[in-house]
Amino acid sequence: MKIIKEKIDFNLSKEKFQYFLTFISEKEKNKILKYRNYEDSLRSLYGKLILKNMLKLDEIQLKYNKWGKPELINNSRIHFNISHSGEWVAVGIATKPIGIDVQKVDKIDLSIAKSFFSKDENEYILSLCQSSRKDAFFKLWTLKEAFIKAKGKGLYMPLDSFTIKILNDKPILYSDENKRCQLSVKQVEKDYFMAICILEE
Structure with missing residues (x-):
């Protein structure tokens, strides 16, 4: 890679x-x-x-x-x-199939997480202190985008059809398809996150 x-x-x-x-x-x-x-x-x-x-x-x-x-x-x-x-x-x-996503951290109505993210992801964001929620939203957003881009289906694949959990700062995919992948996310400068997904074929 x-x-x-x-x-x-x-x-x-x-x-x-x-x-x-x-x-x-x-x-x-x-x-x-x-x-x-x-x-x-x-x-x-x-x-x-x-x-x-x-x-x-x-x-x-x-x-x-x-x-x-x-x-x-x-x-x-x-x-x-x-x-x-x-x-x-x-x-x-x-x-192997790869997805990459970079997003600028910008103003966002965090309530859209309830509409587009899975229940677990939305609850994770809400469990954090107010000052950490926006970064958590964009971190999850880039990870989810990277996964669906690796799958090659773009936004034809609903964002709430799978869950990404952050466990000990490591993103883990939970999907009904049992797809295995390597996920990573990092900050690029102060206002950007970049996520990468490699699918295990």
């Missing part, structure tokens, strides 16, 4: 942006240019370029499964995942 995270240079000139696009396939280039905001286009471009450099490819060419998860064309042995939020982009590659 290899993980690379980078901060985005939002002051990147349009000339450099256009130059970097030449390393991306026409299909992916069109996806990048469809974003309304330049910042979102930059985030997407950074992720693809980091992946290209990690794999030492001349050009990034991707296909997508029926749930929209990207996969490399003609290389099923390498699994990868990309995530971006705020100023950060993170890319992970592995020989």
Whole structure:
């Protein structure tokens, strides 16, 4: 497994942006240019370029499964995942299915945990002191996102269909499918969490 995270240079000139696009396939280039905001286009471009450099490819060419998860064309042995939020982009590659998620810790109505998280996860957040709840929410959110991204189903898989418990600071998955995986989460700077999930096939 290899993980690379980078901060985005939002002051990147349009000339450099256009130059970097030449390393991306026409299909992916069109996806990048469809974003309304330049910042979102930059985030997407950074992720693809980091992946290209990690794999030492001349050009990034991707296909997508029926749930929209990207996969490399003609290389099923390498699994990868990309995530971006705020100023950060993170890319992970592995020989097993991998999910990675980075999230900026921002203002949030913690009551949404009751709607989207499992009962145990919501109770865990509420059991903490008020000052710790927001960090706990985002830590769980990134872990859950990383798991469903590793599964390759995106948000087609309900967030409350499985539970992640934090036991002695270690995240453990509880799922009816008995899926085994390696989960980890850490803080990136003060206001970001990054989680990684590797599925045991």
